[in-house]
Amino acid sequence: MITAERKPLEEIIACVAPFRKVLLVGCNECVTVCAAGGRKEVGLLASGLHMALLQQGKSVEIREHTLERQCDPEYVEELNSLIDGADAVLSMACGCGVQTIAGRYKDKPVFPAVNTKFMGASERQGVWAERCQGCGNCLLGQTGGICPIARCAKRLMNGPCGGSTKGSCEIDPDTDCAWQLIWDRLKALGLTENYVEMIPAKDWRTSIGNGPRKIIREDLAE
Amino acid sequence: MENFEPVIVAFCCHYCAYTAADMAGTQRLTYPSNVKIIRVPCSCKVDALHLVKAFEKGADGVYVAGCLKGDCHFNNGNDRAASRVAYVKKYLEELGIESERLAMFRMSAGMGFQFAQTAKDMTEKIRELGPSPINVAKAQLKGEAA
Structure with a gap:
């Protein structure tokens, strides 16, 4: 699988802070398995961003959505009904997912919320190691x-x-x-x-x- | 600040802490009403999302109470819960929330006194820390809007 790790919150905040409405998009594939960008991590990040921005006196509306596979255009089409209501997209998928969204919605700024790391295998619960x-x-x-x-x-x-x-x-x-x-x-x-x-x-x-x-x-x- | 009454959410395992709370009641032991108990089938049922959302929704303190080491009804759920609490504590620090506002405790079903004492200690600790920065920010925002 492709492994990833969430970026430091500070870096993510710097990306989304200028916007009023942000669409936070997760992926149900690799990043869900390595616990970096699945539905649960989307929830955690949305909640965290909400609290961190609140303390800075900012209010950003964050809408959460997790796609079946973010690197596949036919699944990305699901965002059609949500994209108009967003000023920017924050993606928790690997770099392939981020680029698929950026290619599909050319007028929307897209930011990565994770750093894509490597192709790896699970060594044991919670440990992933590079293999390919x-x-x-x-x-x-x-x-x-x-x-x-x-x-x-x-x-x-x-x-x-x-x-x-x-x-x-x-x-x-x-x-x-x-x-x-x-x-x-x-x-x-x-x-x-x-x-x-x-x-x-x-x-x-x-x-x-x-x-x-x-x-x-x-x-x-x- | 003087009138500050903290809201504390306690996720209590059905097999230990929740029964210990019952035991505290049977023993006529009092503990602060600030502590709101949520019964869970095992402490490891408590997800990172539950802990973070509790703070987002206005809790000033949160704790998870699971079984004593080696006593989990489901083998090692209490240890998993402890790891999860440690993970969320780091996340809270990243969010600007003091990690002491979240804690993991272990007790058996017979430890009614310890349950009441834990509730008192946690309430005192959070009282000293004051309202959570999220609640302070919400109040400020509300004040500005008014």
């Missing part, structure tokens, strides 16, 4: 299902650096060394020959190295 950087050319089959691009601080492709100590990364003892994890897993699978095989220099053109990416499925595209 969307490089566009997946290597997980060679590396025992552990990604050296998302989980190694140096994105090394052929074994650990000299900073790997007792299974931890030199940047932080609480961060696992991705290559230690890969080695342990390859050993457990009896696939250590994968480790010896050199992975060639990564071609980053499949990642962000070649500009913004797009997928076109001709059988589906209209």
